[in-house]
Amino acid sequence: MTDHAAKGTGRRRWFGLFFISLGVALIIVDSTIVNVAIPSIIDDIGLTSSGAQWVQEIYTLVFAALLLVWGRLADQWGRRRLFIIGVVIFAGSSVLAATSGTGTLLILARAVQGIGGSMMLPTSLSLLNAGFRGKERGIAFAFWGATIGGMAALGPLLGGWLTTSFSWRWAFGINIPLGLLVIVGMLLYVAESKDEHARAGTDIPGAVLAAVGFGGLVFGLIEGRNFGWIRATGDFSAFGWTWPWSVSASAVAGTVGVAALVTFVLVERGRNIRGDAAMLDLSLFTIPSFRNGNIAAAIVSLGEFGVIFSLPLWLQSVTGYSAFETGLALLPLAVGSFAASGVSATIGQRFTPVTLVRMGIALEIVGIAGFGLLLRTESGWLTTTPLLFVYGIGVGLATAQLTGVVLVDVPVERSGQGSGTQSTARQVGSALGIAILGTILFTTLGSRLDDALQAMGQLPDVARLKFVDAVKDSAGAIIPSLRADPATAPVAEAARNAFTDAARASALSAAAFLVVGMLASLSLGGHKHDIPRHASDEEATADVVAPDSHPLHAASD
Incomplete structure (x- = not known):
């Protein structure tokens, strides 16, 4: 493999890291910024409730479906080229x-944005994997990880400010000048790299099966709560067409997705054996750090979704925060995440990357479990700020270092495939988190509110169930208006208590999944990435990236 990284030496690589991370920031912010802009969009262009849901979900579905596809093609076509x-x-x-x-x-x-974003995320990782060596790679991944965690928290703040002060259209318009800045920076400071020995040809069946498989699986996981896990419990419609069958659309999509993924593995296995161009080199999974790291990443992503999903809803519904105030309340998460990138270079001198991963997961557990134990209806920023800061430090450490652990033993020429695979594992884990933690949140909310209203004994069954459904269907957004009306204020208070109980249950469940992720990280020890961090740069570089030292290289030679 000829890696054209010579051009990206010295300061140029660090400028390049900034522009790569800025590009990643755009796609991460865009996945969260729309949530706070949706009410204004509905008012402005008359968006239906079904349309509003598709505006939010189509980006995620297309993004998840194509991550693996673009990761592989980046190795063939050029990683910088595909990123641009x-x-x-x-x-x-x-x-x-x-x-x-x-x-x-x-x-x-939004669907086209998903296509562009799915090109950028895995390619950003493969560019870092190809452009940095030794301890510098750890620093680069730390900065990348802090960008992921920090931008996820800054998205609602930025969206609230742009929507309130200007227009919801600027929530998208801001991507245009920043995108142009990223393109110029990439051309000036990032070296091109690709697999010079990639097999000729394109794996079209693999690309189609991967897209259908991951797209169907993610849709089934995300939408199961809305449309039913097996039987249809909600109306699924798109572009004027309504789902006509009794079996739920999410169940069908999930089943098709699983079948497509099984077929994908069989097809890729055959292509690997024959030596044809393949979307996924299955021999990557013989690398323990890659195989076990992806499993751990999926589980950790499932648990990490707990706070990001439930806390913004709780802040607006129970405390009455505006969208902008909610963004400010989430700011400590971003500060903690960026702080982690600042200290990772220092503490990385003393601890191995796997140790830092476990430290990060432990801090995430402390932060999320703290919400499960301390959250009350009267809680405010004094409660949430320290917990979010601790959680943000954990995200900054765990996300970056776990990414580095997954990719450290992957040959540089296969960086695109490795990056696409680990990004997909995280995305599937997040979708599973949405499904499980969302179900826990809203099931607990409905159950606790129904019990509380029954205990009040002042409402007929029809009215009681109507209030319960209204609170659940609006994700708590109706609570402030119920609270403002003296006639429904007691119902609102019951709903606030029920929502708080539900948020606590969701947080504790997320903490439990992170504990499982911590246990999964125990399988990551004893590999090359456990080199002592006080080793010299030359020793670290040789041990981590020497291309002829890995069995995969020997096999390819």
Whole structure:
């Protein structure tokens, strides 16, 4: 493999890291910023409730479906080239989103944004894996991880500010100048790299099966609560067409997704054996750090979703915070995440990456479990700030270092495949987190509120169930208006208590999954990435990235 990284030496690589991370920040912010802009979008262009859901979900579905596809093609076509193409597509579709006059156009724009974003995320990782060595790679991944964690928290703040002070259209319009800045920076400071010995040809069956498989699986996991896990319990519609069968759309999509993934593995196995171009080199899973690291990453992502999912809803519904105030309340998470990147270089001198992963997961557990134990209806920023800060430090450590652990033994020429696989594992884990923790949150909310209203004994059954459904269906958004009306204030108070109990249950469940993730990380010890961090740069570089030292290279030679 010829890695054209010579151009990316010295300061140029660190400038390049900034622009790569800025590109990643765009796609992470975009996945969260829309949540706070949706009410304004509904008012402005008359978006239906079904359309609003698709504006939020289509980006995630397309993004998850294509991660593995673009990760592989980046190795063939050039990682910088594919990243820049992704930025162009992302920024161009942001123009369409910002100028959309109908829900259909906005949904289409969001789908195209998902295509661009799915090009950028795995390619960003493979660029870092190819461009940095030894301890510098750990620092680069730490900065990348802090960007992921920090931008997830800053998204609602930025979205609330832009929507309130200007227009919801600027929630998309801001991507345009920043996207142009990323493109210029990438051309100036990031070296091109690709697998010079990649097999010729394109694995079209593998690409189609991967897209259908992961897209169907993620849709089934995310939408099961809305449309039913087996039997249809909600109306699924898209572009004027309504799902006509009694079996739920999510169950069908999930089943098709699983079947497609099984077929994908069989097809890829055959192509690997024959020596044909393949979307996924299955021999990567013979690398213990890669195999076990992906399992741990999926489980940790499942647990990490706990706070990001339930806390913004709780802050707005129970405490009455505005969208902008909610963003401010989440700011300590971003501060903690960025702080972790600042200290990781220092503490990385004393601890191995796997140890830092476990430290990060432990801090995440402390932060999330703290919400499960301490959250009350009268809680405010004094309660949430320290817990979010601790949790943010944990995310900053765990996300970056776990990514580095997963990719450290992957040959550089296969960085795209490795990055796409680990990004997909995280995305599937997040979707599973949405399914499980969302179900826990809203099931607990409905059950506790129903019990509380029954105990009040003042409402007939029909009215009681109507209030319960209204609170659940609005994800608690109706609580402030119920509280403002003296006639329904007692119902609102019961709903606030029920929502707080539900948020605590969801947080404790997320903490439990993170404990499982911690246990999964125990399988990560004893590999090359456990080199002592006080080793010299030359020793670390040789041990981590020497291409001829790995069995996969020997096999390919």
